[in-house]
Amino acid sequence: MANILAVEDAATMRQVVNFTLSDAGHTVVEAANADEALAQVAKSEFDLIICDVNMPGRNGLELVKLLRAMPNFRFVPILMLTTEHREELKAEGRAAGATGWILKPFDPSVLLDVVKKVMR
């Protein structure tokens, strides 16, 4: 099972992501913003990062760019979990190095399928 970092400013959404993944046997670490996420990645290794786009402070895309600049996280899958469906933003995410783009609200089973797929 994977060690997953969930970066999301909304506590409810963090909780839903956490419950969905931990029920499936994954270990989930939560971060409320990009700075907390960076602090977490500095002290732990993660197999997958799930990140919101719109967050206070640094947004999700900036975080992705910072993570991709780190040698440890160059090839770690990063999924964007957001309500944003604009194509230009998706393209920006892809260019930043995001692995996938999941629209909220998400079906827990779909999230698990996507996680399984990117973890192969």
Next chain:
Amino acid sequence: MSVTFNIVRSRPKIILQLGAILLLPWVWAAFVMPLWASGVCAALWVVAFRFAVHLFVVPRFKRRRASDSSLTPEQIIDMRAPTTGMFTIDPQTVRGDLDSLHSGLRRWQETSIVSSGETATARDCVGEVISQTERAVLALTLSFRGITTKTRQQMETAMSLLKRSAEQVNISPGGWLSLPDYIHAYEMQLLEVVENMVKFSGSSDEMLQHQTKIREQSVLIDELLDELRSMATRIGRLALDSSMVAGESGKHRDHLIELSDSIRETSNKTFDLTRTVRKSLETIRDELVVTYKVINKTAVIAKESAQRAKADVAQLNITMIAKTREVEESLSKINSLGGAIQQDVNNAFIAMQFQDITQQQLEHMRGNVLADVVRTMDTLSVETQEMMKKEIFLDIQADAKRLNVSLGDRPRAALDANGAAGASPSATEVELF
């Protein structure tokens, strides 16, 4: 006629262009033509101009005016044209109007201040709603997860009842048994009991066979005893005959009589003994008959019991199998319900995410929209306050006086037909139309 005049007044460029186009064919030849021909051409130009205006310009003009209202273009022009009287309003009237405007602006300023405060309150309320909703949804999610976890545990426990343990053969005494294991063990015990009962029934039959053989042997012994008795009787008679013969003989008479008496006595004893043995045999036979009857009865009961037990076990097994199937079906239903519950959980999780989306929208409303409204209201309030300054009103009064003078002398016809000079609040803007 008046329409044409109005068109000329409102669209002079178009009219000039049209006149020029009609004039061109005559102008280039005017220098070489005689005077009478030029006169005819000039007359024709006037006719052609009127015709062209009515054909091309008037319909478009009427179409455009038709969208304004049901009024005729003349009426619209009359309404839009400033009246001379408007510019001859008494300055006292202007002052009264300005006072009304001032009080209106004051009310607007007060309203905007109140609205700004209320909007700020609304902003705070939205923040509170976001916070409360988040707390409520967090609590709901936790409780919901607790329920689903416990439900899943219940379901798994129920399903484990059906799982047959791999080591069912060597189950430790007092160890945990699954439902199928328990049924299997019970079934084996019952079968063992039935087998023992059947064995007992078989032993009873065997015992009866032995008894029958004993009875046959006792009949044989009885016959032998009869034979022995008959032989003893015959020996007694022979001994008596020998005694009689010995009495007639001379020399060894006494000795032979004694011998024959002894033989007879022995024969009598043998006879008595055979009678005693017969009696004993009869007793034994009677006892055997009783025993046979009891054993036979017991064997029949045992056999019937065994058969009944076997049938009962079979029936019990059928019932237990049926019950097990019922349990299996119930647990399968529980299992399928578990799937449905999982789907409901997923749906609930999806629904809970709408809170986040709503929260984002509310945050946007609070952070941007309401903040902008507050700022706008503040700005409006400040600007209204600026507008209420006395100097501005004095300037307006001065402008109004100047306007009264400058416009009062202007002929009404000189005003633009489309202009609304009189309606404009700003006197200086009149020149733009």
